[in-house]
C-alpha cells in the first residue's frame with residue numbers, strides 16, 4: 585500500500601536520493617554529463633531539501649509517496665505559479681519516482697494529491713514545465729494537460745528548452761482521477 589502525505593524534515597535524505605537518481609536516469613543524454621555528475625545526494629541536494637522542508641523557502645509544498653514496505657518511493661513539490669506570462673493559479677515544480685515504481689499509477693496519485701492540497705480557487709488552474717525530450721510529457725498528456733507554451737531556460741547550469749502543460753480546471757482533473 586502507498587500513502588501520499590506532506591513531507592517532513594526526516595524525509596530530506598530519501599528525497600535527495602530520489603532526486604539525484606531520477607535526474608541521472610531521466611536526463612542522461614538531455615543534460616550535459618558534468619551537470620549530472622556534479623549532483624551530490626549526500627551533501628548539497630540534501631541541504632537544499634532540508635531548507636525547503638524546514639519552511640524557510642516560502643510557498644513550496646512537498647508531498648511524498650510512502651510505500652508500506654519500501655518507505656519513501658517518490659515526491660512532488662509545488663506552490664503558487666512562478667511565471668509572469670502564464671496566469672495559472674498553481675504550479676507543480678518537481679515530480680520524481682524511483683524507477684522501479686513507474687507505471688503503477690503512483691505518479692498520477694501523487695500529482696493529484698499535491699494539486700488537491702494546493703488549489704484554493706473553485707476554478708483553479710495548474711501548469712507544469714517539462715524538459716523538451718523528457719518522456720514525462722506523455723504522462724502529462726495522458727492526464728489531459730495541453731501544451732500551452734515553450735521557453736528557453738537553464739537547468740543545473742545547462743541551456744535547455746522546456747514545454748509548459750496546462751489544465752484550466754484542476755478540480756475537474758482531481759475528480760476524474762479519483763474514479764479512474
Ligand SMILES: CC(C)(COP(=O)(O)OP(=O)(O)OC[C@H]1O[C@@H](n2cnc3c(N)ncnc32)[C@H](O)[C@@H]1OP(=O)(O)O)[C@@H](O)C(=O)NCCC(=O)NCCS
Nearest residue numbers: 610679680681686687688689690691692719720722723726
Ligand atoms: C513521470 C512520472 C512521475 C510518471 O509516474 P508513473 O507512476 O510512472 O505514471 P502513472 O503510472 O501514474 O501513469 C499515469 C498515466 O500516464 C501514462 N504515462 C506515464 N508515463 C508515460 C510515458 N512515459 N509515456 C506515455 N504515457 C505515460 C500512463 O500510461 C497512465 O495513463 P492512463 O492513466 O491512461 O493509464 C514517472 O515516470 C517519473 O518519475 N519519471 C521520471 C522523472 C520525471 O521525468 N519526472 C517529471 C519531471 S517534469
